[in-house]
Structure formats: C-alpha cells, structure tokens
Amino acid sequence: MSFFKKIFSKEKKETLDKGLEKTKSSFFSKLSKAVAGKAKVDDDVLDNLEEVLVSSDVGVETTLKIIDRIEERVSRDKYLGTDELNQILREEIAGLLSETNTGDETDFIIPVNTKPYVLMVVGVNGVGKTTTIGKLASQFKKKGLKVVLGAADTFRAAAIDQLQVWADRTDVPIVRQEMGSDPASVAYDTVQSGVNQGADVIIIDTAGRLHNKVNLMNELTKIKRVMQKVVPDAPHDVLLVLDGSTGQNAFEQAKQFTKATEVTSLAVTKLDGTAKGGVVIGISDQFQIPVKYIGVGEGIDDLQVFNKHEFVDSFFK
Ligand SMILES: Nc1nc2c(ncn2[C@@H]2O[C@H](COP(=O)(O)OP(=O)(O)O)[C@@H](O)[C@H]2O)c(=O)[nH]1
Ligand SMILES: [Mg+2]
Numbered sequence: 001m002s003f004f005k006k007i008f009s010k011e012k013k014e015t016l017d018k019g020l021e022k023t024k025s026s027f028f029s030k031l032s033k034a035v036a037g038k039a040k041v042d043d044d045v046l047d048n049l050e051e052v053l054v055s056s057d058v059g060v061e062t063t064l065k066i067i068d069r070i071e072e073r074v075s076r077d078k079y080l081g082t083d084e085l086n087q088i089l090r091e092e093i094a095g096l097l098s099e100t101n102t103g104d105e106t107d108f109i110i111p112v113n114t115k116p117y118v119l120m121v122v123g124v125n126g127v128g129k130t131t132t133i134g135k136l137a138s139q140f141k142k143k144g145l146k147v148v149l150g151a152a153d154t155f156r157a158a159a160i161d162q163l164q165v166w167a168d169r170t171d172v173p174i175v176r177q178e179m180g181s182d183p184a185s186v187a188y189d190t191v192q193s194g195v196n197q198g199a200d201v202i203i204i205d206t207a208g209r210l211h212n213k214v215n216l217m218n219e220l221t222k223i224k225r226v227m228q229k230v231v232p233d234a235p236h237d238v239l240l241v242l243d244g245s246t247g248q249n250a251f252e253q254a255k256q257f258t259k260a261t262e263v264t265s266l267a268v269t270k271l272d273g274t275a276k277g278g279v280v281i282g283i284s285d286q287f288q289i290p291v292k293y294i295g296v297g298e299g300i301d302d303l304q305v306f307n308k309h310e311f312v313d314s315f316f317k
Contacts, residue, residue, distance in 0.1 A: 012304060012310070013310065013314065015296055015297070015301070015302065015304065016296060016304060016310060016311070016314045017314050017317065018272070018296070019271050019272040019277075019294075019296025019297060019302070020271065020272075020277050020296075020314055020315060021272075022272075022273060022274055022275045022277070023056070023271070023274065023275050023276065023277030023278060023315075024277075024315060025275075026056065026275035027052065027056050027275070027278065027315075030051075030052040030055065030056070031049070031052050031085070031086075031089075033048075034048035034049055034051070034052050035048070035082040035085060038082050039081060039082060040078075040079055040080060040081055040082060041070070041074050041080040041081070041082055041084075041085060041088075042074075045082060045085070046067055046070065046071060046074070049067065049070070049085075049089075050063055050064075050067050053066060053067070053278070056275070056276070056277075056278035057247040057248060057276040057277075057278040057279045057282065058278040058279075058281050058282045059248070059251060059278075059279070059281075059282030059283075059285075059286060061282070061285075061286055062096070062281060062282040062285040062286060063282075065096060065285070066089070066092050066093060066096060069092045069095070069096070070088060070089070070092060073088060073092075086316060089316070090312060090315075090316040093281060093312055093315075094308070094309070094312045096281075096285055097281065097284055097285065097308040097311075097312065098308070100284050100285060100290075100308075101290060102284045102289075102290035102291050102292075102306070102308065103284055103290070103291060103306045103307050103308030103309075103311065104307070104308070105292070105305045105306075105307060106305060106307050106310075107305055108136070108139040108140060108143065108305055110140070110145070110200070110201060111236070114233075114236055115199075115200055116148075116191070116194050116195060116199045116200060116201065116202045116231065117200060117201050117202070117236050117237070118191060118194075118202045118204070118227060118231055118234035118235045118236050118237075119136075119201065119202065119203045119204070119235060119236065119237045119239060120187075120203075120204045120206065120220075120223065120224070120227075120235040120237070120238050120239070121133055121203060121204065121205055121206060121239045121241060122206050122208055122220065122238060122239070122240050122241070122257060122261065122263070123208045123240050123241035123242065123253070123257070124208040124209075124253060125207070125208060125209070126243065127208075127241045127242060127243040127253075127269060128241055128243060128267075128269035128270060128295055129153070129205055129206070129208070129241045130153070130159065130162045130163050130166065130205055131166070131269070131295070131298065132239075132241050132267050132269060132293065132295060132303060133149060133163065133166065133203050133205055134163075134165075134166025134167075134169065134170060134300065135295070135300055135301070135302065135303035136203060136293075136303065137149060137166065137167070137170045137172045137203060138169075138170045138300050138301070139303065140200070140201050141170055141171075141172060145200040145201050146197065146198060146199045146200045146201070147170070147172045147173075147199065147200070147201045147202075147203065148172065148173050148174070148175065148190060148193060148194040148197060148199040148201075148202050148203075149163055149166070149167050149172055149173070149174040149175070149190070149202075149203050149204075149205065150174070150175045150176075150186055150187055150189070150190025150191070150202065150203070150204040150205065151163045151164070151174060151175065151176040151177075151186060151205055152183040152184075152186040152187045152190070152204050152205055152206050152207075152223060153183070153205045153206055153207040154177065154178075154179055154180060154181050154182070154183050154186060154207070155179070155180070155207045155209070156179065156207075157179040159205070159207065160176050160179060163176070163205050164176065169300065170300075173193070173197065175189050175190040175193050177189070183206060183207065183219060183222075183223055184219070184222045184223045184225075184226045185226070187204050187206075187223045187226060187227050188226040188227065188229065188230065190202060190204060191204075191227045191230040191231055191234060192230050195230055195231065202234075204223070204227075204235070206219075206220065206223065207219075208257075213256065213259070213260055216260050216261075217260040217261060220260065220261040221261070224261075237264050237265055238261060238262060238263050238264045238265070239263075239264070239265050239266070239267055239292065239293075240253075240254065240257050240258075240263040240265070240266050240267070240289075241266075241267045241269060242254055242266060242267070242268050242269070242279075242283070243268075243269055243270050244268040244269060244270050244271045244274060244276055244277065244279050244280065244294075244295075245270040245271075245273065245274035245276055246276075247276040247279055248279075250268065250279050250283065251279070251282065251283065251286070254266065254283065254287055254289075258287070258289070263289055264289065265289060265290050265291075265292040265293075266283065266287065266289050266290065266291045266292065267291070267292060267293040267294070267295065267303075268280050268283060268291055268293075268294050268295070268306075269294070269295030270295055271294055271295060271296050272295075272296045272297045272302070277315075280294060280306070280311065281311075284306075284308065291306045292305065292306060293305060293306055294306045294311075
C-alpha cells in the first residue's frame with residue numbers, strides 16, 4: 001500500500017505527538033479505568049469503552065461504528081483479552097478511517113494545472129482562520145509558490161490587522177481595504193491583483209457570523225460570484241476551519257456551514273492543549289468532506305497536512 005512508501009518527517013511526527021499529548025493521556029487513562037480488573041473484553045468493557053470514546057469527542061455515530069466492529073471480533077473470539085484492546089482499537093480506527101477518502105496526503109500541495117488556485121477560508125470567529133491562512137502562506141511559499149492574501153473579513157479592524165501581521169511575517173502581498181468595506185469587493189480586488197501578479201495561490205480570509213445564517217450565505221455566495229468574474233472556476237477550494245478544542249460544537253459548526261455554503265475541505269485547529277483530539281476521528285468518518293489540515297499550535301509551522309496513518313500512528317504509539 002502507498003502509505004508504506006511514504007516517509008514521515010521526524011519533525012512533523014514530533015509536533016503531532018506533542019500536539020496530541022493531552023488527548024492521548026486523557027484517552028488512555030480513561031481506557032485503563034474502563035478495563036481495570038477485567039481480563040477479557042466483555043459487555044461491561046464494551047459499555048465502558050463506548051463511554052470513553054464518546055467522552056473523547058469521537059462522536060456518537062463513529063463510536064457506535066467502532067463498538068460494533070469490536071463486538072464482532074469479540075463474538076468471534078470470546079476470550080479476547082483486555083491487554084489486546086489497544087491494538088484492536090488501533091486496527092479498527094485505522095480501518096474505519098481507511099474507508100473515507102480523507103487524510104491520504106502527506107504534503108502541502110495544490111493541483112498543478114490550476115493557476116491561480118483560489119482558496120476561500122470560512123468559519124466562525126476565533127476558530128483560527130487567519131492563523132491557518134498565515135501558516136498555509138508560509139508552507140506554500142516554502143514550496144516556491146507565489147501567494148497573495150485577501151483580507152475579506154472586514155468586520156473587525158483587528159481581523160484585517162491580524163492578516164497583515166501574517167502577510168508581513170511570511171513576506172507575502174496582501175490586498176486590504178478599510179474596515180467595514182464590502183468583503184466581496186476585497187475578494188474581487190485580491191483575485192484581480194493575484195492574476196496581475198501571476199500568483200499561484202490566492203487565499204481569501206472571510207468573516208463567519210453564524211448567528212445570521214441567511215446573511216452569511218448571501219455574503220459567501222456574493223464573494224464567490226465576484227471572484228468568478230475574474231477566475232471563472234474560483235474558488236477551487238472552500239476550506240472550513242473548525243476549532244477542535246470545542247469538541248461536539250465543531251461537528252455542529254460543520255453541519256451549519258455546509259448548509260450555508262458548499263464546503264470542499266476542512267481544517268481542525270487547536271488540537272494541542274485539548275483532550276478533544278478525538279474529534280478528528282469522528283469528523284473524518286462522518287463528513288463527506290476531507291479533513292485536509294490540522295492545527296497543532298500557534299506557531300507558523302504548527303499546521304500539518306492531515307494524514308490518517310500518521311494520526312493513528314501517533315495516537316496509539
Ligand atoms: N493552540 C493553538 N492556537 C491556535 C491554533 N490555531 C489558531 N490558534 C489561536 O486561536 C486564536 C484565534 O485565531 P484566529 O486565526 O484569529 O481566528 P479567526 O477569528 O478564525 O481568524 C488565536 O489566538 C490563535 O493564535 C492552533 O492550532 N493551536
Ligand atoms: Mg481572523
């Protein structure tokens with residue numbers, strides 16, 4: 001299989017291991033309590049395991065799938081020991097994720113024949129959109145790609161300034177207007193400017209005010225429409241950013257946003273410093289939208305391309 005051929009960089013693995021530390025320690029301490037005093041996997045252990053998975057934010061549906069699979073194994077092998085549970089869980093979670101088309105990439109890439117590649121970033125305030133854009137700009141730039149940023153979150157002056165900080169930090173051009181200006185107008189200018197500059201990647205930051213879904217929907221539709229005047233098939237990717245530390249709330253936001261606009265990929269941020277890293281397993285299993293990136297810290301290099309094999313590997317190490 002292809003993933004055996006891929007070599008994961010040592011630094012990437014270390015960052016991921018560190019980012020998942022809290023999730024792991026919480027998960028495995030719950031797991032050891034769940035099997036305490038039990039030599040074999042029986043109904044009690046399965047019930048406890050279900051609780052462990054749900055309370056680790058894997059999500060109810062995905063948890064039930066995992067439990068079903070383990071039940072099947074138990075019915076085949078009545079004397080399945082609890083000491084094997086780790087390995088079994090690992091296999092079943094890996095198997096589950098393998099059925100989704102998410103998490104196969106190992107590197108930051110964009111399609112070769114799409115220039116400029118227009119990426120529109122959406123999500124509610126505070127989830128990490130601007131930070132993710134800054135990190136992406138840095139990664140794409142490292143690949144020698146020309147990046148242009150657009151500050152179409154015009155509702156807060158701080159939002160524009162923050163993108164400016166990332167533009168300066170990554171030495172990437174930014175297109176901005178005053179606070180309160182029309183986001184679609186900023187998006188249009190950015191795409192136009194990107195085309196003029198021969199940009200490879202154009203990344204548009206947006207405001208996500210979920211409390212007014214109709215407005216949000218209209219606004220995102222308008223942004224898309226004006227960009228298409230310049231690049232007819234833009235945006236090539238609509239990336240929804242979700243804050244992993246909010247657990248089930250991230251699932252809810254994904255549901256809401258996919259109703260408001262067509263989302264083509266997901267980024268799950270703030271997996272460091274939270275015990276809710278299980279959301280990534282649930283989200284990759286449940287949404288028909290690939291999880292492309294995970295945020296594992298505030299630093300410029302703390303964004304990773306989500307790879308399910310690396311993730312499971314790091315989790316069960
Ligand atoms: N620990 C951690 N913090 C993050 C991550 N991504 C973003 N943040 C922080 O989350 C806060 C909000 O991020 P921001 O990019 O402004 O969110 P936006 O409102 O969606 O644009 C900032 O303090 C970021 O530093 C991450 O992966 N890990
Ligand atoms: Mg922002």
